[in-house]
Amino acid sequence: MGGFAAVDVIRTKRDGGVLSDAQIDWVVDAYTRGEVADEQMSALAMAILLRGMTPAEIARWTAAMIDSGKRLDLSAVPRPTADKHSTGGVGDKITLPLTPLVAACGAAVPQLSGRGLGHTGGTLDKLESIPGWRAALDNERFLAQLAEVGAVICAAGDDLAPADRKLYALRDVTGTVEAIPLIASSIMSKKIAEGTGALVLDVKVGSGAFMKSLETARELARTMVELGTAHDVRTVALLTDMSTPLGRTVGNAVEVAESVQVLSGGGPADVVELTLTLAREMLDAAGLPDADPERALRDGRAMDVWRSMIRAQGGDPEAPLPVAKETEIVRADRDGFVAGLDAYAIGIAAWRLGAGRARKEDPVSAAAGVVLHRRPGDPVRAGDPLYELRADDAERIPAARAAAEAGVSISATPPAATPLVIERIA
Numbered sequence: 001m002g003g004f005a006a007v008d009v010i011r012t013k014r015d016g017g018v019l020s021d022a023q024i025d026w027v028v029d030a031y032t033r034g035e036v037a038d039e040q041m042s043a044l045a046m047a048i049l050l051r052g053m054t055p056a057e058i059a060r061w062t063a064a065m066i067d068s069g070k071r072l073d074l075s076a077v078p079r080p081t082a083d084k085h086s087t088g089g090v091g092d093k094i095t096l097p098l099t100p101l102v103a104a105c106g107a108a109v110p111q112l113s114g115r116g117l118g119h120t121g122g123t124l125d126k127l128e129s130i131p132g133w134r135a136a137l138d139n140e141r142f143l144a145q146l147a148e149v150g151a152v153i154c155a156a157g158d159d160l161a162p163a164d165r166k167l168y169a170l171r172d173v174t175g176t177v178e179a180i181p182l183i184a185s186s187i188m189s190k191k192i193a194e195g196t197g198a199l200v201l202d203v204k205v206g207s208g209a210f211m212k213s214l215e216t217a218r219e220l221a222r223t224m225v226e227l228g229t230a231h232d233v234r235t236v237a238l239l240t241d242m243s244t245p246l247g248r249t250v251g252n253a254v255e256v257a258e259s260v261q262v263l264s265g266g267g268p269a270d271v272v273e274l275t276l277t278l279a280r281e282m283l284d285a286a287g288l289p290d291a292d293p294e295r296a297l298r299d300g301r302a303m304d305v306w307r308s309m310i311r312a313q314g315g316d317p318e319a320p321l322p323v324a325k326e327t328e329i330v331r332a333d334r335d336g337f338v339a340g341l342d343a344y345a346i347g348i349a350a351w352r353l354g355a356g357r358a359r360k361e362d363p364v365s366a367a368a369g370v371v372l373h374r375r376p377g378d379p380v381r382a383g384d385p386l387y388e389l390r391a392d393d394a395e396r397i398p399a400a401r402a403a404a405e406a407g408v409s410i411s412a413t414p415p416a417a418t419p420l421v422i423e424r425i426a
């Protein structure tokens with residue numbers, strides 16, 4: 001592969017042209033090898049953000065990112081495989097109950113996850129609050145656990161789409177994360193390289209999501225479904241509401257505890273609804289349309305898989321979870337109904353409490369987070385607890401409280417109910 005000058009590739013896109021297959025293959029490979037410099041890739045990413053890409057360019061870019069690393073071969077796994085990806089939200093712990101639930105219904109779930117950055121939490125950070133649990137698995141152990149337990153949630157290896165790892169870090173500091181072609185190719189290159197046969201995308205819409213508007217969320221979802229389908233992955237997307245946090249907890253250990261409630265047959269209605277809806281989509285896409293996930297939650301089979309999955313990675317599913325040293329309860333100042341509980345505000349509060357990180361090398365607190373005592377639509381009396389702020393360090397609480405207070409409102413009449421699942425794109 002060879003023969004291009006990075007500056008010509010940049011100029012082509014800057015001027016609104018279409019990149020050739022050869023240009024795309026070259027620039028992605030040369031960037032991964034360090035031959036194209038960060039400043040050149042930054043300029044190209046900005047040109048892509050401003051000019052966009054054709055569907056053919058996005059498909060080729062995704063293929064080049066997949067080819068920058070290894071593709072996992074799941075053909076030895078004796079069950080159909082199905083995975084889920086969420087574009088990230090506040091209180092989005094769905095992967096935790098969903099993965100063992102879908103495995104309990106007969107599919108294998110190869111869930112390669114990441115850590116959180118900013119106000120949205122990461123699945124691995126949440127699971128690391130379980131004493132002993134380890135995120136790192138080599139390929140051999142990953143495949144063995146997938147075959148034996150049917151469920152794995154672990155860190156993606158360095159050889160999975162390495163071009164994306166490098167490019168994502170660059171986009172993060174150059175204001176180019178928001179380009180739909182780059183988001184779609186970033187997510188789908190990792191999921192296709194992971195080798196799953198079926199994929200359900202949970203594309204979040206609202207204040208706590210990447211995509212604040214329905215139009216951009218829809219465009220992202222359509223682009224990703226097309227990419228998956230073109231690579232023979234049965235792909236479906238749901239657009240779901242992220243204007244308010246999911247469930248009653250935002251943080252790490254608190255979200256694990258809530259997930260265990262769901263696996264015990266309880267838990268908040270919205271978390272149960274989204275878990276079951278995504279499970280049905282995954283099982284359908286995996287060719288298991290007669291499976292009954294509701295029953296698997298009720299009869300304890302999903303919980304059995306959860307325990308095996310946690311134990312297989314060194315965790316103790318019965319061990320007590322870390323508890324925060326400092327707690328502050330914020331109460332309603334008047335009677336009425338909770339009208340607004342803004343996902344972004346609560347996400348920032350949890351982050352300020354220590355549940356999230358500002359830079360990717362920062363540690364997170366297992367015990368910090370927000371526990372919601374009331375959800376939108378709930379009636380309240382003056383003095384009732386609205387939410388609880390938890391931290392390891394009392395000094396973190398005032399700034400977190402200021403963020404949360406700005407996002408919570410009480411009105412005299414109940415707000416209109418909004419649907420959780422907004423649209424399905426297949």
Ligand code: URA
Pocket residue numbers: 087168177182183184186187
């Ligand atoms: N998540 C990803 O993996 N990549 C993006 O570009 C955005 C969100």
